[in-house]
Amino acid sequence: MSEKQKKATAYWKENVRYLFILLSIWFAVSFGAGILFKDALNTIKIGGFKLGFWFAQQGSIYVFVILIFVYVRLMNKLDKKYGYNE
Structure with a gap:
C-alpha cells in the first residue's frame, strides 16, 4: 500500500468517525428528546x-443546522491535517 493510499484511508476513517458521532448526536436529539423522553421533558x-x-418541532432542526457547521469546521481541520486543503 502506497503512502498516498494510507493517508487517504486514514482520512476516510476519521471522516466516517466524525459522521457517526454527529449523526448519533442528531439521532439522540431528534428521536430521543422528541419521542422517547418527550413526557419527561x-x-x-x-x-x-x-x-x-x-x-420535536424546532430543537432537532436547530441541532441539525449546528451540526452542519460543526461538520464543516471538523472537515476543514481534517483537510489541513492530511494536506487536502485548497
Whole structure:
C-alpha cells in the first residue's frame, strides 16, 4: 500500500468517525428528546411551550443546522491535517 493510499484511508476513517458521532448526536436529539423522553421533558416549559414538543418541532432542526457547521469546521481541520486543503 502506497503512502498516498494510507493517508487517504486514514482520512476516510476519521471522516466516517466524525459522521457517526454527529449523526448519533442528531439521532439522540431528534428521536430521543422528541419521542422517547418527550413526557419527561414536557414537565419543563420554554416560552410557554413544553420542552418535549419544542424538541420535536424546532430543537432537532436547530441541532441539525449546528451540526452542519460543526461538520464543516471538523472537515476543514481534517483537510489541513492530511494536506487536502485548497
